[in-house]
Amino acid sequence: MITGNNYIGNKQSAIGEKTYKTFNPQLNLENKPIFTEASKEEIDEAVALATNAFKIFRTVSGEKKASFLNAIADEILALDDELIQTYCSESGLPEGRAKGERGRTVGQLRMFADLVLEGSWVEATIDTAQPEREPLPKSDIRKMLVPLGPVVVFGASNFPLAYSTAGGDTAAALAAGCPVIVKSHPMHSGTGELVASAIIKAAQKTGMPNGVFSNLNSRGIEVGSQLAKHPGVKAIGFTGSIKGGRALYDLAAQREEPIPVFAEMGSVNPVVILPSALKNRNAVLAKTYASSITLGTGQFCTNPGLILGIKSDDLSSFIKNLSDEIIKIEPSCMLHPNIIGAYEKNKQNAISQAELQVVADYDLDVPTNYARQTVTTVKGKTFLENPTLHQEVFGPYSIVVQCENEAQLTSIISKLEGQLTGTLIADGNEASQYPELISALRNRVGRLIYNGVPTGVEVCASMTHGGPYPASTDSRFTAVGIHSIKRWVRPFSYQDWPNNLLPNELKNENPLGILRNLNGKLTNQSI
Numbered sequence: 001m002i003t004g005n006n007y008i009g010n011k012q013s014a015i016g017e018k019t020y021k022t023f024n025p026q027l028n029l030e031n032k033p034i035f036t037e038a039s040k041e042e043i044d045e046a047v048a049l050a051t052n053a054f055k056i057f058r059t060v061s062g063e064k065k066a067s068f069l070n071a072i073a074d075e076i077l078a079l080d081d082e083l084i085q086t087y088c089s090e091s092g093l094p095e096g097r098a099k100g101e102r103g104r105t106v107g108q109l110r111m112f113a114d115l116v117l118e119g120s121w122v123e124a125t126i127d128t129a130q131p132e133r134e135p136l137p138k139s140d141i142r143k144m145l146v147p148l149g150p151v152v153v154f155g156a157s158n159f160p161l162a163y164s165t166a167g168g169d170t171a172a173a174l175a176a177g178c179p180v181i182v183k184s185h186p187m188h189s190g191t192g193e194l195v196a197s198a199i200i201k202a203a204q205k206t207g208m209p210n211g212v213f214s215n216l217n218s219r220g221i222e223v224g225s226q227l228a229k230h231p232g233v234k235a236i237g238f239t240g241s242i243k244g245g246r247a248l249y250d251l252a253a254q255r256e257e258p259i260p261v262f263a264e265m266g267s268v269n270p271v272v273i274l275p276s277a278l279k280n281r282n283a284v285l286a287k288t289y290a291s292s293i294t295l296g297t298g299q300f301c302t303n304p305g306l307i308l309g310i311k312s313d314d315l316s317s318f319i320k321n322l323s324d325e326i327i328k329i330e331p332s333c334m335l336h337p338n339i340i341g342a343y344e345k346n347k348q349n350a351i352s353q354a355e356l357q358v359v360a361d362y363d364l365d366v367p368t369n370y371a372r373q374t375v376t377t378v379k380g381k382t383f384l385e386n387p388t389l390h391q392e393v394f395g396p397y398s399i400v401v402q403c404e405n406e407a408q409l410t411s412i413i414s415k416l417e418g419q420l421t422g423t424l425i426a427d428g429n430e431a432s433q434y435p436e437l438i439s440a441l442r443n444r445v446g447r448l449i450y451n452g453v454p455t456g457v458e459v460c461a462s463m464t465h466g467g468p469y470p471a472s473t474d475s476r477f478t479a480v481g482i483h484s485i486k487r488w489v490r491p492f493s494y495q496d497w498p499n500n501l502l503p504n505e506l507k508n509e510n511p512l513g514i515l516r517n518l519n520g521k522l523t524n525q526s527i
Helices: 040-057 062-091 095-118 168-176 186-205 222-229 242-253 275-280 282-298 313-328 337-351 380-385 406-415 435-444 482-488
Strands: 006-008 011-013 125-127 141-147 151-154 180-183 213-216 235-239 261-264 270-273 306-310 357-361 374-379 397-403 419-425 445-450 489-495 516-518 521-523
Touching (some): 062 186, 151 222, 180 222, 186 213, 235 242, 275 282, 275 306, 282 313, 282 397, 380 406
Parallel strands (some): 151 180, 374 397
Antiparallel strands (some): 125 141
């Protein structure tokens, strides 16, 4: 049952004075539950609990953390239809999407459970002593990854489950041994509370310390700002707008003790269609990309907002085909009136730019909060000279840039801001003829796709979901997959430490049987 309260560790609390409701964009009315925004006292209590919990949780074995993560997954599934219906009522997204995202969320939790149960993720590295070395003896030095401390996770508007309360950031941080405080997203606070209740139940059932998880309500920026500045918080995870992510990044940098902010932010995900592919697969590509642009009402961080090609009759034909196909697709509901308001404002700003041509604009009547899809086109020279056209329009919008030649196309790619993805559409051996273009794409993105669409992020060890700024604040890390755990840890070395006082991961006998780097060779053998 949704109470509207905050979870301060295992305790529910609602002492704040500010309240708010979530909104059903499909029905265009407020949902009934009333949520109480966390007060400063509740924020301080949550951080204090997390700080104390960290003293215990950082030493919890991989086996026990795995049990905790699997228990969270079980408790989320146990919420059953209540979770699905709440998700739909707060997002306007269909039931199929809700169940699919729940599956992804549960899958991520179990993936990290498997990771910490096996244990080699800590990257244990051992260089044994060489007391006879000349001219100076060599000490025994052993290194492993250790957790940073309490982590604040900001829920994302467009993924109420997979990037929110028990999403990838939370799962990775808990797996690393970091207590988590979630700043729940105000658009889906009910969904967040239900998932938070599942995490608390799992923590209690598996004997985790009180404060290993808290969930704080917030309708504005005050709670998030206080958390970012709180000295007990040691790292932040964020998925959302460039404005929001940058604000948190700046707050964290201005602290007496600066902390890392791992923010996944805006991206237009450039798609380059090479001439032969345009000639041979024109109609098919147009239909494929019409579907990708409108998928989820364009509310994916990997939405293809920028398509580029070299000016030709085939490119003109593609633009016409794309326009025809995208208008055939029925518009769908956006997440919130604020989201569609921003979409319309940003779209109007884009189409008001000089020399930009609107080639497809759905003009039939649509229900309230439904987004009309739009495709525009512009010359390469104009795009190069107008940075406004480079900015993301979050929603079912894309711009096709008609470049004069390969050199101009490569120049445009080189001057783009950092992106999550880049896509190359090519036929046969065509791609081999464009090494400079491919190099330019690789330099601006975190993931390069061949003959596909950017929408869809597979959760696996090889996935990079991040990229040069502003796609993310640190391009060295991914926000998806097992390696996202590395955001919440730091390397730590022991020198000449007694074997019996070392953590199990570094002891001579290797009691966990994990793979370690021993004097430069990977092995699971004891010393």
